[in-house]
Amino acid sequence: MKRSLRPLAATAAIFLIAYAVSVLQFPGMLSTRVLGNFLTDNAFLGITAVGMTFVIISGGIDLSVGAVIGFTGVLIAVLISWLGFHPLVAFAIALGVAALFGAAMGVTIHYLQVPSFIVTLAGMFLARGGASVITQDSVPVNHDFYSAISDLIIRLPGGGRLSFIGLLMVAVFLLGALLAHRTRFGSYVYALGGNPVSASLMGVPVARTTIQIYMLSSVLAALAGIVFSLYTSAGYPLAAVGVELDAISAVVIGGTLLTGGYGFVLGTFVGVMLLGLVQTYIIFDGTLSSWWTKIVIGVLLFLFIVLQRIIFAASAPGEESPEKV
Amino acid sequence: MADGEYVLEARGVLKIFGNHVALDNVDFGLRSGEVHALLGENGAGKSTLIKILTGAYQPDGGGIYVDGAEVSLDNPLHAQTFGIGTVYQEVNLLPNRSVAENLFLGHQPRRFGFVDFRRMEADARALLANYDLHIDPSSELGTHSVAVQQIVAIARAVQLSGKVLILDEPTASLDRNEVERLFEVVRGLKARGLAIIFITHFLDQVFAIADRVTVLRNGTLIDTRQLDALSRTDVVRLMLGKDIAFSGATDVEPSETPDEVLLEFKAYGRRRSVLPFDLTIHKGEVIGVAGLLGSGRTEVARIMFGADPADQGEAMVNGKPTSLRRTTDAIRHGFGFCPEDRKAEGILGDLSVRENIVIALQGKLGWFKALNRDEQLEIAGRFGEAMDIRAASLDMPVKLLSGGNQQKVILSRWLATDPAFLILDEPTRGIDVGAHAEIVRTINRLREDGMAMLVISSELDEVVAYSSRIVVMRDREMVAELRGKNINPGVIVQAIANHTDEAVA
Structure with a gap:
C-alpha cells in the first residue's frame, strides 16, 4: 500500500471498529435514523473540512472558517429577515463576500509572504467582529423557502431521513475529491504543499493557486454558514466558535499531513464521521459529560500525528532505498 | 569561429x-x-x-x-x-507526487477537463523507457x-x-x-x-x-x-592558478615530532560522504587538509565533530575508544568546530558579540551553571582583546561586524571552552588581509600552546605555512599524507590532480 494511504486506512479501520463496539453496546446505533442524522448534524463541519483539506494539503492553515460561518449566518439572517431579500439572493451575496474575503487573505499570504496562520487569524477576528457589529443577538429566519428546504428529505426504511443539507455535504465531498485528485488545480495544490520552490520552478502558477485555495476555503465556509443557517433557522454572531479547530482535527484524523503535500478529501469525510460517532456515542450513553468528546478528539488527534510521524519517518526515501538503478 | x-x-x-x-x-x-x-x-x-x-x-x-x-x-x-x-x-x-506527475506537472494530458491519468502514465512509461528506466510511473x-x-x-x-x-x-x-x-x-x-x-x-x-x-x-x-x-x-x-614550477620547501620545521597521541581515527568513514580514512593526530600538531571543493574536506571535519555521525570505523580519544555520535559528544571531549559557512552555521547574527563568545562555554557547563553577566563580560572582554576583535561594544549584534571579526568571534567562542582539538573549516575565506594575518598568527600560537588542530583551506600557501602535516582529499577519499620537507604547493597540486585507478577515456 502507498504510505500516504496508511493513515487513511487506519482511520477507516478505527471508525469501523469504534462503530461496531458502539453497536454492540447500544444496538440502537445501527439504524438508518442514526446514520441519516450523522450526515445532517455534521453537514456544516464536513463542508468546512473539505476547504480546510485543500488548505492543509497546500501547506497552509485557515483559522478564519468558523468566523466566516458565523458571519455568513448573520449576514443571511439580516438580508432575509430585516431587508427582505429572497434567501437565494442572500446566499449568492454571502458566497460572493466570502470569495472576496478569501481572495484577500490569499493575496496577503502570497504577496506579503506572511504565514497563513497569522493572516487567517486576522481574518478570523475580522469576520467574527464584523458579525458582532451587525448584531449582537440571534436573528431568526422565518421564510417559506427555509421550510421548503427542510421538507426536502428522502425517507429511508427504518425511520431514517436523508436531509438536503446532508446530501449537499456528500456532494461537496465528491466534487472536492474530483477537484483534488483529477484536475491540474488539484495537482498544483499538492505541489505547493510538497515544495513551493520546486513548484514554482516547475511552472506552477503559485500566486494564482494560493489565492484560489483560500477563496475555495472561504467559499466553502460560507456554504457551511448557509447550511448552518438552514439547520438552525437563525443567524448568531457567536455561532460555530471553534469549528475551525474541529475541521482541522477532522482533516488530520482523515490522514492529511499537517505539514502539507499528502492527504485525501475522502479521508476527511471519514474523519468527520469519526468525530460524529464520538458525539453520538456520548449522547447515547447519557451519563458522560459532553466534554468527553473533546478528550476523545484530543487523544485521537495525538494518536494520528504520532502515527503519521512513524509512517513517514520509517519509509523515508534515500539511503536505504532498496531498488537498483 | x-x-x-x-x-x-x-x-x-x-x-x-x-x-x-x-x-x-x-x-x-x-x-x-x-x-x-x-x-x-x-x-x-x-x-x-x-x-x-x-x-x-x-x-x-x-x-x-x-x-x-x-x-x-x-x-x-x-x-x-x-x-x-x-x-x-x-x-x-x-x-x-507520482513519477508521472513530476514529469508532466503543468502539462498533464486532459480529457473532459480532468487529468487523464491513464494516458499520462503511459506517456511517462514511454518517456522513461528512452532512459532505460523501468519504474512504475504511478509510484x-x-x-x-x-x-x-x-x-x-x-x-x-x-x-x-x-x-x-x-x-x-x-x-x-x-x-x-x-x-x-x-x-x-x-x-x-x-x-x-x-x-x-x-x-x-x-x-x-x-x-x-x-x-x-x-x-x-x-x-x-x-x-x-x-x-x-x-x-x-x-x-x-x-x-x-598555481604554477607548479613554484617551489621551495616550506619553513615548517619537520617539528620536534610531538609524540603524545591525542586522537586516532581508524577506518573512520560515512557512506555517501567520506570513504574510510586513518588519521592520527598528536598534541600540538596542525593537520592541514587540502583538496578541491567537494572533495570531502568539510565532510571529514563534520564526521570528526559528530555533526554527521560516522557509520564505520572507530575513533580513539587519548587512547580510549570513543563514540562521537553527536556534536555534544565531541564537545564533551574537548572538540571545537568553526564551520565553513560562517553566516549559516557559525554566528548567531542577532545576538551580541558577548553572547556569541560565551555560548559554547555555556553549552558545555549545562543548564544549571549559568554564567552571570559579569563572568560573560570578563570572558568576552578577555578574548575580544586577545583576538583583537574590532567591535564598538561587546553588546552590539555580531551580524554588524566584518567577516574577519565574525570569524574571530567564532574562534573565541571555541577557545573559551579551552578545547583540546579545534577544527577550522576555511577560517580565512572572505576576510580582509589584516584579519587573515591575525588568524594565521593565532593558529601558530595555539599550536605552540599544545593544541591539536585540523585546518581546511583552499589557500595552498596558507596551508603550507602553518601545517605540520597535510592530508590531501580527492573524490571523498584521503589520498595522500604529506609531511615535513615534502610540503609545497606544487606537490599538493600534484597530489590533488594525481590519478591512479582508471585511464582517461
Missing part, C-alpha cells in the same frame, strides 16, 4: 553585486552535441554564470545568444521556451533513490526544453554506480544532439564525460579548452 556555431552563447557577460564584480567580461559558447564542463572553485562565478544562462539573474553587461540571436531571459521558465532546461544538485521535483517519486530522481528531473527538463541541458552538480550525492548510470543517460542525450553544460567538482567525472572545459577563477574567464589536450594537472593548475 563563426557566430552560428553555438547553440547558446554568452558574450562579454558582466555581473556586479553591490561593489563586487561576480563576473567580469566572460565569454562562453556551447555547441550542440557536446558536454561542456564548467569548472572553478567556490566564488569563481560558476553559479552566477549558470543563473544568467537560465534567466534567474539578468546580466549587467554583455548578452546572451541562442542560435546566434540575442535573447533576454526573464526567468527560468522563460528560458525553457528557448529550449534551455536545468537540473539542479538538489532535485527540484516533488517527492510527494511516489520520493520512494526512489536520488539517482532515479535525477534521471526523472533530466527527463522532464529535456522533454520541456530539448536543446540545452544544464546539469548543476548532479552527481554530488550519488555513489559510483549511480554516477555511471547517470553518465550513460548523459551520453545518450549527447548522441541525440543536445548541448550539455556539466558542473561538478569531481575531476574524474570531467575527464570521463566532458568534451571541452571552461575554467573560471575570481569571476574571470581563464580559458576554454578541448579536454583531450589537457592533463589533470593542467586543469588543477588552471583552477587554482
Whole structure:
C-alpha cells in the first residue's frame, strides 16, 4: 500500500471498529435514523473540512472558517429577515463576500509572504467582529423557502431521513475529491504543499493557486454558514466558535499531513464521521459529560500525528532505498 | 569561429553585486552535441554564470545568444521556451507526487477537463523507457533513490526544453554506480544532439564525460579548452592558478615530532560522504587538509565533530575508544568546530558579540551553571582583546561586524571552552588581509600552546605555512599524507590532480 494511504486506512479501520463496539453496546446505533442524522448534524463541519483539506494539503492553515460561518449566518439572517431579500439572493451575496474575503487573505499570504496562520487569524477576528457589529443577538429566519428546504428529505426504511443539507455535504465531498485528485488545480495544490520552490520552478502558477485555495476555503465556509443557517433557522454572531479547530482535527484524523503535500478529501469525510460517532456515542450513553468528546478528539488527534510521524519517518526515501538503478 | 556555431552563447557577460564584480567580461559558447564542463572553485562565478544562462539573474553587461540571436531571459521558465532546461544538485521535483506527475506537472494530458491519468502514465512509461528506466510511473517519486530522481528531473527538463541541458552538480550525492548510470543517460542525450553544460567538482567525472572545459577563477574567464589536450594537472593548475614550477620547501620545521597521541581515527568513514580514512593526530600538531571543493574536506571535519555521525570505523580519544555520535559528544571531549559557512552555521547574527563568545562555554557547563553577566563580560572582554576583535561594544549584534571579526568571534567562542582539538573549516575565506594575518598568527600560537588542530583551506600557501602535516582529499577519499620537507604547493597540486585507478577515456 502507498504510505500516504496508511493513515487513511487506519482511520477507516478505527471508525469501523469504534462503530461496531458502539453497536454492540447500544444496538440502537445501527439504524438508518442514526446514520441519516450523522450526515445532517455534521453537514456544516464536513463542508468546512473539505476547504480546510485543500488548505492543509497546500501547506497552509485557515483559522478564519468558523468566523466566516458565523458571519455568513448573520449576514443571511439580516438580508432575509430585516431587508427582505429572497434567501437565494442572500446566499449568492454571502458566497460572493466570502470569495472576496478569501481572495484577500490569499493575496496577503502570497504577496506579503506572511504565514497563513497569522493572516487567517486576522481574518478570523475580522469576520467574527464584523458579525458582532451587525448584531449582537440571534436573528431568526422565518421564510417559506427555509421550510421548503427542510421538507426536502428522502425517507429511508427504518425511520431514517436523508436531509438536503446532508446530501449537499456528500456532494461537496465528491466534487472536492474530483477537484483534488483529477484536475491540474488539484495537482498544483499538492505541489505547493510538497515544495513551493520546486513548484514554482516547475511552472506552477503559485500566486494564482494560493489565492484560489483560500477563496475555495472561504467559499466553502460560507456554504457551511448557509447550511448552518438552514439547520438552525437563525443567524448568531457567536455561532460555530471553534469549528475551525474541529475541521482541522477532522482533516488530520482523515490522514492529511499537517505539514502539507499528502492527504485525501475522502479521508476527511471519514474523519468527520469519526468525530460524529464520538458525539453520538456520548449522547447515547447519557451519563458522560459532553466534554468527553473533546478528550476523545484530543487523544485521537495525538494518536494520528504520532502515527503519521512513524509512517513517514520509517519509509523515508534515500539511503536505504532498496531498488537498483 | 563563426557566430552560428553555438547553440547558446554568452558574450562579454558582466555581473556586479553591490561593489563586487561576480563576473567580469566572460565569454562562453556551447555547441550542440557536446558536454561542456564548467569548472572553478567556490566564488569563481560558476553559479552566477549558470543563473544568467537560465534567466534567474539578468546580466549587467554583455548578452546572451541562442542560435546566434540575442535573447533576454526573464526567468527560468522563460528560458525553457528557448529550449534551455536545468537540473539542479538538489532535485527540484516533488517527492510527494507520482513519477508521472513530476514529469508532466503543468502539462498533464486532459480529457473532459480532468487529468487523464491513464494516458499520462503511459506517456511517462514511454518517456522513461528512452532512459532505460523501468519504474512504475504511478509510484511516489520520493520512494526512489536520488539517482532515479535525477534521471526523472533530466527527463522532464529535456522533454520541456530539448536543446540545452544544464546539469548543476548532479552527481554530488550519488555513489559510483549511480554516477555511471547517470553518465550513460548523459551520453545518450549527447548522441541525440543536445548541448550539455556539466558542473561538478569531481575531476574524474570531467575527464570521463566532458568534451571541452571552461575554467573560471575570481569571476574571470581563464580559458576554454578541448579536454583531450589537457592533463589533470593542467586543469588543477588552471583552477587554482598555481604554477607548479613554484617551489621551495616550506619553513615548517619537520617539528620536534610531538609524540603524545591525542586522537586516532581508524577506518573512520560515512557512506555517501567520506570513504574510510586513518588519521592520527598528536598534541600540538596542525593537520592541514587540502583538496578541491567537494572533495570531502568539510565532510571529514563534520564526521570528526559528530555533526554527521560516522557509520564505520572507530575513533580513539587519548587512547580510549570513543563514540562521537553527536556534536555534544565531541564537545564533551574537548572538540571545537568553526564551520565553513560562517553566516549559516557559525554566528548567531542577532545576538551580541558577548553572547556569541560565551555560548559554547555555556553549552558545555549545562543548564544549571549559568554564567552571570559579569563572568560573560570578563570572558568576552578577555578574548575580544586577545583576538583583537574590532567591535564598538561587546553588546552590539555580531551580524554588524566584518567577516574577519565574525570569524574571530567564532574562534573565541571555541577557545573559551579551552578545547583540546579545534577544527577550522576555511577560517580565512572572505576576510580582509589584516584579519587573515591575525588568524594565521593565532593558529601558530595555539599550536605552540599544545593544541591539536585540523585546518581546511583552499589557500595552498596558507596551508603550507602553518601545517605540520597535510592530508590531501580527492573524490571523498584521503589520498595522500604529506609531511615535513615534502610540503609545497606544487606537490599538493600534484597530489590533488594525481590519478591512479582508471585511464582517461
